[in-house]
Amino acid sequence: MAGESGIAEVDADDFARRYSMRAANIMWLLGAGASAAAGVPTAGEMIWEFKQQLFLSQRKVSAKSVADLSNPYVRAQLQSFVDSAGNLPAPDTPTEYADLFEAVWPNEGDRRTYLDGKLKGAKPSYGHIALATLMKAGLCKIVWTTNFDALVADACAKVFDSTSALTSIHLEGQSGIDEIFRSERWPMEVKLHGDFRSRRLKNTGDELRQQDAKLGRVLQDTCLRSGLVVVGYSGRDDSVMDTLVAAAKQKGAFPSGLFWLHRGDSQPLPRVTDLIATAAANGIDAAVVRIDNFEEVMRDLIRLTTGLDTTILDAFASERKRVSAVPIPSGTRGYPVVRLNALPLQTIPTHCRRVQCKINGHAEVRAAVEAAGTNILVTRVKAGVLAYGSDADVRKTFEPFGISEFDLHPIESHRMRFDSGERGLLREAVSRALARTLKLRLVHRRHTDLLFPADVNDALWSDLKSLVKQLSGVVSGHPELRWFEGIGVRLDWAGDRLWLTVEPRTVFEGATQENKAAATDFARERTVRRYNKQLNDLIAYWAGVLSNGGEELRALNIGAGIDAVFKLGGDTAFSRRIRS
Incomplete structure (x- = not known):
């Protein structure tokens, strides 16, 4: 599937399944983002x-x-x-x-x-311990990193119960790199911090320049024999990116794929998209994978990888669990809390329709719905096509592909913990339910759906207007660029349940690459003075609207078939400091 940038993108659950089959022949490249949960700034x-x-x-x-x-x-x-x-x-x-x-x-x-x-004081996170667990199982031989920290080494020391199990290679003072690789002293960590992190390459001596060039050559050579997963790395270092692009142009490079894990809805840097495009043009299975964070990715991979000894990892997860449910504070002098922008999903669908037929991926399923002109919600998972809608519409859509099974599929909570196909279907359904019930317009995005008033002149939105003064308009100097006061919504998992995360947003119509900068500047100027009180008032307003007075929210409001029905709580989540 192609993303907004035009390059291939795969969902996190799709990546997890691919990785589970190829792990033994995939390397990792870690950037600063992979150490964020350990307390190291990005x-x-x-x-x-x-x-x-x-x-x-x-x-x-x-x-x-x-x-x-x-x-x-x-x-x-x-x-x-x-x-x-x-x-x-x-x-x-x-x-x-x-x-x-x-x-x-x-x-x-x-x-x-x-x-x-x-x-100072940084300690391995769950992600590092999980990576070390894969190393011990022989499913991760090489980790490249632009980071200074010793988090991978510390994690290996914990999992292997030894400080000598990991071979470390770094720029300064390391000799015999070729011999170390030839001797296959796995697992291995290679630190690529000699160019921008420790000192600028232009300021290094000839010996370090040669050593950096040698590491780059070794990285390129290993990319010809192994796949690569990149996480927590922006792609800012020319020396590293030049090496990866050079490898991607080689015949047979990245035989187990090249996957760039990227947080958020923003686009990766141009150098990253160019790399993925170059690799894909050379026949490599290369894609951007949208993720929440390094920790969640590793949880998904560990869950799908069989035969692992997770004793140390399980004990670590238990020790580090610092979140527990607490009573809602009451009175005027309750304990201090931080209000969060998430509403609990009190009721979610328990099942959906499942169809087995001769149809391929998600894009083909969407095309079939469009061709049939039916009002159904669909996704494609390993079990088949999952759908909400009238049975007549579902059959009309997929009968041309030879339906062999037509039954029910349970929506199980353990698959809601990560960005699965089922969770994606529920997110689309709850967004549709909100838009249909509350007179909102919906713009579906890959990870965050955008909602805004269908009619800004409707008296229904008078309270919102009193908070933000104006609900829509045109960006000065860009008559084609119209803006609306709205929100972004997505589904997140925390505290053993699903939450609807709500973020006040400025939503644009008519946005193009040419006016993107103007839209960004306008959105920043419009929201720059929204401090704690203003944001709290906005979150409180939207919480009241979205909860719909505790009434059901129906995605399709059909009389026959299977509809997706939700109930949202009106009390946002909150956090308090844990007591030791």
Whole structure:
């Protein structure tokens, strides 16, 4: 399936199934994002810290004024400062991290001190322990990483009960790389941090330049024999990306596939999409996989991989479980909590229709629905085609493909824990139910559906208008670009149940590549001053609307067949600090 960028994308559950069959011949490349759950900041987070440091040192203002780096207003202020400097990199350029790092701390020793402080106290996360578990089973031989941290080594020491089981190769001071690879001292971790992370390549000596070139050649050679999964890595380092692109052009490269795991709905950097496109053009099974985070991916892979000794992993998961249900606070002096933007799904469908017929993937199933002109909701999983709708419409859609089975399929909770085909079907169904029942328009996106008022002049939306002042309009200078006050919704799993996550959004009609920047700027300016109170009021408003007074929400409202029926709770989730 092609994503918005035009390159192939596969769902997380599809990737997990492919990986379970190919794991023994797949390497991993870890970036900073894979260490986020362990307390190590990502490259993106550090970029904002660099901008903050430059701003504070040159503008000489109070640190409190730009302390909250998650605040859109603070980010806009910092970015405006960076843009005005004239000699600093533009956002999301390949050298943004490196250029800003050197601009803040030109001295290499200072950069190392900064990084040492960020790594201090970091401990392996579930994802690292799971990866080490695969290593011990011989299902992961090589891990490449651009990270400084020792989290993979620490995880291996825990799982193997030994500090000598893992072979580590790093840029500085490592000799005989070819011999180490020839001797197959698995499992192995190779640190690729010699170009941008520890010191800029232009500042290194000839010996380190040669060593970096040698590591790049070894990486390219191994890509000709093994598949690769990339996670937590943005693709900003030219030296690494050049090597992967060179490998992707080789005949027979990545024989077990090339999978780039990417968080969120934003598009990967152009260098990443170019890599995937190059690989696919060369006949490689290459795709972007949209994920929530490294931890959830590893849980899915461990669940589908048979024969693993998960004793250490299970004990680790039990030790690290820090979330438990607590009573809803009451009164005016309840314990301090943080309100979250998630509504509980109190009722979800227990089953759907299952059809076995001669039809291929999800795209073909969608095309069949469009060709038949039927009002049904469908997905394609290993068990067959899953559907909601009238039986007559389901049969009309798939009879041309020779229906061999037509029965029920249970919606089981354990498959709701990850981004499965069933969960995707339920998300589409609950979005459809909300749109149909509450007079909302629906824009279906890959991971987050967008909802906004069908008629902004309807008195139904007067309370929303009082909160945000204006519900729709046209972006100045772009008459083709219309905006609406709305929300993004998706399904998430937490605390052994499904939640509908709600995020106030500005939704656009008429967006193109040419006006994308104008839309982004407009959305930022429109929401930049929405602080805690304003966002709390908006979440409270939408919680009341979406819960529909506790009444049922029906996706199709059909009289015969199988409909998807939901009930949403009106109390949002909340969090409190755990007591030791």
